[in-house]
Structures are given as C-alpha cells and as structure tokens.
Amino acid sequence: xxxxxxxxxxxxxxxxxxxxxxxxxxxxxxxxxxxxxxxxxxxxxxxxxxxxxxxxxxxxxxxxxxxxxxxxxxxxxxxxxxxxxxxxxxxxxxxxxxxxxxxxxxxxxxxxxxxxxxxxxxxxxxxxxxxxxxxxxxxxxxxxxxxxxxxxxxxxxxxxxxxxxxxxxxxxxxxxxxxxxxxxxxxxxxxxxxxxxxxxxxxxxxxxxxxxxxxxxxxxxxxxxxxxxxxxxxxxxxxxxxxxxxxxxxxxxxxxxxxxxxxxxxxxxxxxxxxxxxxxxxxxxxxxxxxxxxxxxxxxxxxxxxxxxxxxxxxxxxxxxxxxxxxxxxxxxxxxxxxxxxxxxxxxxxxxxxxxxxxxxxxxxxxxxxxxxxxxxxxxxxxxxxxxxxxxxxxxxxxxxxxxxxxxxxxxxxxxxxxxxxxxxx
Numbered sequence: 001x002x003x004x005x006x007x008x009x010x011x012x013x014x015x016x017x018x019x020x021x022x023x024x025x026x027x028x029x030x031x032x033x034x035x036x037x038x039x040x041x042x043x044x045x046x047x048x049x050x051x052x053x054x055x056x057x058x059x060x061x062x063x064x065x066x067x068x069x070x071x072x073x074x075x076x077x078x079x080x081x082x083x084x085x086x087x088x089x090x091x092x093x094x095x096x097x098x099x100x101x102x103x104x105x106x107x108x109x110x111x112x113x114x115x116x117x118x119x120x121x122x123x124x125x126x127x128x129x130x131x132x133x134x135x136x137x138x139x140x141x142x143x144x145x146x147x148x149x150x151x152x153x154x155x156x157x158x159x160x161x162x163x164x165x166x167x168x169x170x171x172x173x174x175x176x177x178x179x180x181x182x183x184x185x186x187x188x189x190x191x192x193x194x195x196x197x198x199x200x201x202x203x204x205x206x207x208x209x210x211x212x213x214x215x216x217x218x219x220x221x222x223x224x225x226x227x228x229x230x231x232x233x234x235x236x237x238x239x240x241x242x243x244x245x246x247x248x249x250x251x252x253x254x255x256x257x258x259x260x261x262x263x264x265x266x267x268x269x270x271x272x273x274x275x276x277x278x279x280x281x282x283x284x285x286x287x288x289x290x291x292x293x294x295x296x297x298x299x300x301x302x303x304x305x306x307x308x309x310x311x312x313x314x315x316x317x318x319x320x321x322x323x324x325x326x327x328x329x330x331x332x333x334x335x336x337x338x339x340x341x342x343x344x345x346x347x348x349x350x351x352x353x354x355x356x357x358x359x360x361x362x363x364x365x366x367x368x369x370x371x372x373x374x375x376x377x378x379x380x381x382x383x384x385x386x387x388x389x390x391x392x393x394x395x396x397x398x399x400x401x402x403x404x405x406x407x408x409x410x411x412x413x414x415x416x417x418x419x420x421x422x423x424x425x426x
Contacts, residue, residue, distance in 0.1 A: 018154035021147075024178045026079055031070075031174065033084040035091035041073075041081045042098035048078030051103040051127065053184035056112040057164040057177055064253045064260065068115040069164040073099070074181040082174060085119055086167075096120045103127060105188045107143045107180075109211050126212040129184065132191040135204050137358030147183055150190040155179055198358075203406040207363075210404055225321050228266040233273055236316040241273040241308030243317060248304040252297065264294060264301070272305055325368070326375035342374040342419055349414035357410070365411050369401040373415070391416045 032041055045052065052075045056068035067085075074080040085092065096119075104123035106112055108130040116122070133141035140146070144155040159176040166173075195201045224246035233239060246269060253260040268288035277283040280298045284290040289301060326332070332340035350370065354361045361367065377397045378390075395412050403411070 018148045018152055021153045021155055021179060021182065023175060024080060024182050028171070028175050028178050029080050029082050031082045031084050031169065033087050035088060038083070038088050038091055039094045041083065042094040044078045045073060045075050045081070045095075046098040048075035050076045051105050051185060051188065052099050052123075053181040053188075054104045054106050054112070054116070054123075055177070055180045055184070056115055057160075057162075058112075058115060059163050059165040061161065061259050062163040062262065063165055064257045066115050067118060068112070070169065070177055071116070071119075071121075072177050072181045074184065075102075076185065080178055080181060082177060084169075089119060092119050092121065096122075100124060105129065105184050107146075107184065107187075109208075110214070113212070114216060123212060126208040127188050127192070128208055128211060129187050129191050131207055131211065131363075132188075132195055132204050134363050135200050135207065135359055136191060136194045136198060143180065143187075146191070147187055150194075151183055151186055153183060155183075200357075200359075203404075206404040206406050210402075221324065222317075222321055227269055229270040230266075232270065234319075236313075236319055237309065237311075238273040238276075239317045239319065240311050240315075241276065241305050242269055244304035244308040245269045245272060245301065248300050252300070263297075264288065268294075272301065273308070276309060277302065277305060326371050329371065332375075336375070339375050343371065345418035346370055346374050346415055349418045350411065353410055353414060365398070365403060365407050366401070369398065369403060370415075372401065373397055374419070378419070387416055387420060390420060394419065 032038060052073060055072040057070040057072075058066055059069055060066070069084075069086065071083040071085055072080065073083070083095075100122055101124045103125035105127045107128070109126055109128040113122075129146065130141050130143070133146050138146065138149070140149070144157055147153050147155050156176055156179055159173045162173060164173075169177075192201065192204075195204050224243045227242055227246055230239070230242055233242065245264070249260050249264045249269070252258075253263050256263070265288060268286065271286050272283065272289070275282075275286060277286065280302055283298060283302050283305070284295065288294055289298070294301070326339075327335060329340075329343065332343065347370070350361050350364060353359075353364055357364070373394065378393050391412055394415050395408050398408050398411065
C-alpha cells in the first residue's frame with residue numbers, strides 16, 4: 001500500500017533534511033550491574049513523571065534463549081538508564097515495583113516483552129509505536145524511519161543484530177542502545193496525535209492491550225520441517241534423519257545457550273540426510289562436519305543419522321507436513337472450489353477495508369483467521385436465512401479466534417456479504 005499523504009497522517013516533521021542524532025543529550029549513562037545501583041535507579045524512575053520508554057537488546061542469532069542482555073529505560077524527570085540484567089537478575093524487585101505500574105512505550109513490543117517478563121518486569125499499560133504506526137497508515141514503521149518522519153531526527157543504526165551477550169559491551173553499542181529510547185516518549189506523543197486525528201486511538205488501545213496480555217505461544221509442531229533446503233529431499237527416510245539431527249542440535253543448543261545454526265548449519269543437516277554416512281570417517285568428509293567445532297560432536301551426529309536410518313517404516317514422518325487447519329491455498333480450488341471462491345471474495349472485501357482505512361490487511365484481521373473462516377469456520381455456509389444470523393456466526397467465529405472488537409466491527413459486514421452464497425442461477 002503506498003504511503004498516505006503527510007497531510008492526512010497527523011503531525012509530521014518539516015520537509016527539511018533530518019538532523020542527525022549522534023549522542024544522547026545527557027550523554028551515555030553508565031551500565032548498572034549491582035543491586036545497589038538498581039535500587040538507586042528504581043528510586044529515580046519512581047520520582048519521574050509520565051510513561052516509561054523501554055527497550056531491550058537480545059542476542060538473536062548468537063544465543064538460544066530470548067533473554068534480555070541489556071535493558072534501556074527513560075522517563076521524564078529521571079533521565080535514561082542502561083541495565084545489565086545478567087548479574088542482577090535476582091535483584092530487580094525494586095525496579096519492578098517502580099515501573100510495573102506505569103504505561104510502557106516500546107517499539108515492536110512483542111519482541112521484548114517476553115524476555116522482560118522473565119525478569120519480573122511487566123507493564124500495566126502499553127503503547128507500541130511500531131504497531132501504532134501501522135494503524136496510522138505509515139508505510140515505513142522502523143524506529144529510525146518514524147523518528148525521522150515525525151520528529152525530524154536521524155537515528156544512528158547498525159548494532160541491532162549484534163551479539164549483546166558480549167561483555168564488556170563496546171562504548172559504540174551503548175551509545176546506540178541509549179539512543180533507542182532517547183526520543184521514544186516524543187515519538188509516542190506524535191503517533192498518538194496521528195491516531196487521534198484519524199479516529200483510530202481506540203483501535204490502537206485495543207491492539208496494545210492485546211499485545212500486552214498475550215500469552216506465550218505454544219511451540220509449533222514439527223519445527224524441524226523448517227530446515228532450510230529440506231525441500232530437496234524426496235524420501236521419508238531422509239526426513240527422519242533430518243528430524244533426528246535437528247533434535248540433537250536443538251538439545252545441544254539449548255544446553256549451551258547457543259543459536260542452533262552456530263552449532264550446525266541447516267545445509268550440513270541436509271547434506272547428511274542426503275548421503276546417510278555410516279561411519280565417523282564418512283561423516284567428517286561432508287562439509288562442516290569435519291570442522292573443529294563439529295568434530296567433538298561426531299558421535300552425536302552419527303548417532304542421530306543411525307536412529308533415523310533404523311526407524312521402522314511405520315514411524316517415518318510423512319513427506320508432507322500435516323495440516324493444522326486449512327491446506328495451502330493453492331490446493332483449495334481442487335479440494336473445495338466453494339471455499340476457494342469464499343476466500344477470493346473475502347480477500348477482496350478485506351482489501352477494500354484496507355484501502356478505506358489505510359491499515360495493512362494483516363492488521364485489520366489475521367489472514368490465517370480469514371482462511372480458517374472460509375475453509376470450514378461455519379457449519380453451513382449455504383443455508384438460506386436471515387443475513388443477520390450469518391453475521392452473528394461470523395462475529396462469534398472471529399471473536400473465538402482472538403479478533404478484537406474494532407476488527408470485528410469493521411470486518412463482519414464485508415465478510416457477511418462475501419460469505420453469503422450467490423443465488424442459484426448466478
């Protein structure tokens with residue numbers, strides 16, 4: 001969707017070049033890593049006013065866990081704080097007492113809230129500037145892009161994907177981290193103003209609360225099937241070997257808190273499943289397996305291959321992943337032409353809503369929920385009766401699937417039309 005005209009999206013920065021924001025106005029704060037420092041920071045934050053800007057840095061791609069390795073906080077009247085939670089994980093109660101009752105402002109909150117919750121830090125209210133930007137119709141919703149658009153400042157970038165479990169953290173990284181919350185409170189106010197001007201602030205409030213209260217999702221079944229390159233394998237026996245290698249790697253990664261790909265890349269798993277080595281010597285001639293880091297686990301890798309090779313045929317995984325819900329959309333026409341037609345009409349209705357309200361389709365309603373509705377969500381799509389009954393059924397289905405009131409209010413009328421069967425002679 002093209003970005004809406006600036007004049008229709010609330011207050012924005014002037015059309016001049018963005019002013020670089022290179023260092024925090026008050027300097028980079030020290031990293032707090034002792035119980036005494038946490039108590040002092042908690043007292044300062046409690047004495048501040050207004051919402052709390054929050055960010056957290058993880059070590060995705062380096063560590064198995066999603067724990068926070070640095071926490072950034074900022075509040076009016078208190079300033080900014082950088083906290084190393086690793087040495088003080090058991091001493092954060094004073095901080096939780098000071099900040100858990102506040103409104104938190106985060107950018108892409110769903111990324112950081114789980115790791116913060118592990119430390120006992122949970123907001124009473126939430127404002128997500130990234131999600132707010134989506135609802136406001138901004139095409140670019142990265143933090144730097146929104147700060148530049150709404151505040152006229154250019155943020156430094158470059159360390160978001162760094163290994164934040166590194167100790168000590170480099171000064172340049174700390175500067176980057178402090179800047180992430182430097183203007184977050186001002187950004188919150190601009191996004192809120194834009195949402196209010198568009199009549200979307202209540203919608204955003206519902207979305208923020210949904211994110212704040214979301215329960216951790218259950219692990220997806222058969223995660224091993226996401227191994228890159230698995231599509232090149234054609235035999236169930238090969239898939240069994242992939243599953244055993246993937247599970248062995250996952251166990252090692254979890255125990256060492258290392259990202260799985262750093263222990264063994266997907267390409268090596270697929271290579272072993274393709275060649276099915278029978279000895280350590282055959283295993284080690286394969287790419288990666290002969291490397292110094294992998295050689296010490298040669299027996300584990302070969303054991304996984306042997307287990308996959310020894311499985312009885314009845315225990316082999318199916319070549320195609322079992323469906324948890326509707327089949328892939330490209331198979332609908334052949335398996336259920338009526339459902340395919342319902343989905344086409346429903347997608348068109350949601351596209352019209354997206355254009356009308358300048359909100360991405362996926363934020364209007366979960367695409368997966370729409371697919372489930374169109375596939376087998378209602379007991380009898382073809383019944384003849386009052387359209388109000390169909391609307392009530394659709395609303396109930398969407399509600400049971402987690403759709404928020406504002407989403408149902410917008411989507412149900414169009415979906416009712418889309419799911420009403422055409423006349424028999426049409």
